[in-house]
Amino acid sequence: MAAPDIQIDSRLEDLAERPPLGVIAADLVRRQPLGAAGLFIVLVMIFMAVFADFLTSYDPELNAFEDMHIAPGAEHYLGTDQFGRDILSRIIYGAQTALIIGFVAAFIGATLGLVLGVSSAYFGGRFDLIFQRVMDVFMAFPLIILALALVAIFGQKVENDVLLVIIAITIPFVPNCARVVRSSALAIREMPYIDAARALGYSHARIILCHMVPNVMAPYLIMVTAFVGQAILLEASLSYLGLGVQEPTAAWGLMLQGGAEEYAESAPWIAVFPGLAITFAVFGFNLFGDALRDVLDPKLRRR
């Protein structure tokens, strides 16, 4: 009796054996060249954020007034800012700030939206109607206006600036995601297996979390990647306005606030490189998100 089992096991192992990583990468580049480029940018960013300590020998937060406004060169590859801090090292550490805020805000915002959207579709009726109206109200706020209003509200209560930015960015994402997820979940609600689950007497929570949520993973993942790019952009805007991440933390938007205009003539590199970093990061996440959308859900393909 034991022999056939072993045979099946070895066959399964053959099947499960994955092609080498290089082959997968080549395949991705061929099918989704732009998405692969996006993924590459994202990976570079993650690499920068994780190994920031090893990539640069300059302290991103330490002022060194004797080194102010040094032009890009062999000593400081991207020059120094108005406090004598190395811009390259601030950009590398800025990737940490951007990624932490981007991922946390996108993940929490989209997940709350996922649960709310699926629940709204599942319960339907009056609950759904009221929920929809509440979401309508939220959707009537432009993203940055809502984020700024939230900064005003929580600004005095929340001491930690990064946490404050995360809160201000996360909340506007919830209705956005809830809406998209709800429309997918409405179709799933009518599926026979949901009826079956109900007939078996499962609890609402179990049906929502175990039976409906896994089936709306495609729009959910698409929203998460789209949100990361938006969150990075929003964080940069808030920090630029002086209402986001505070000095001396390295954040890209903050670096532009520092002295972009005043130092425009004497040290234009201060204004150029952090903006490039923001643009590349958002660009990467957008490209990757678009590719993910094409792969996961061709129907949602945007314009």
Next chain:
Amino acid sequence: MYQYIVKRVLLMVPTLLGAAVFVFFLLRFIPGDICELRMVGEGGYVDESALATCRAGIGIDKSIFLQFVDFMWGFVIFDLGTSMWTGQPIGYEIGLRFELSLQVAIMATVASVLIAIPLGTLSAVKQDTWIDYVVRGFSIAGIAMPSFWLGILIILFLLIGTQAFLGEAWMPPIVYVPIWEDPGYNLSMLIWPALATGYRYSAVATRMTRSALLEVLREDYVRTARAKGLLEKIIINRHALKNSLLPVVTVVGIEFAFLMGGLVVTEQVFNLNGLGKLFVESVLNTDYTLTQALVMVVVAVFVLVNFLVDLLYAWLDPRIRYS
């Protein structure tokens, strides 16, 4: 159609009401009150009676419920109250700046249409050639590039460019003059922020124009036009473009509503004294009354513009009849 308009107008009411409730109560969660903040900021000693007068002056001594009734009644009679920080009526503060922001928003929309339609058309006509790729790259970059950074770059180039060619650095003027008083001066000031925001907002419209036009170009009547030997230029301009602009109108309209939000950052870059800057200042100063009034103005504009876009849509396309 008439019924539809009435229904839409009535549907706007709960949205606005909901937004008002949300804004009002959330802003009341801010701990500490503005009078204390202001007096402590002015220097040390805080006089209890002065505090009380200040609180009574801006109405935060009343119960929350009464404050809310005041707030709502203010909207009904278009009296938005006074700013907690400057002490001026909010209607006056907004009136000072509304014109500038509106002008930048309109100019930015025009700029984005002027960028989007030609580029989108070019991209669709030359589909899958290098021109198409360049245009698409240009528009994707527009979405990724923060508009405040583009603004900074524009200022940078203006400064360095004028320094190099004219011998002295030139900056756009800072003091606002209405366009009918001195058009040249006004435009030399506002064209830059309009370009910076317009480019960003052109990105989506460019993509929209491209895909809508591609779809229309596959229609039977375009094939007929080609078969009867019409010039390609006429086919595109007269037949295809007109029919593909419908979704573009929607996108541009919705973006106009979003522009009010986008201006918040751009106005800061160009140091324009508009609604966006006022909003940021009100948040920095924890000026409840001003913040809530401004949020409501933005939401109202947003809801109204969306409504107008829907009407425009129906008017442009006779096939759409809301009933």
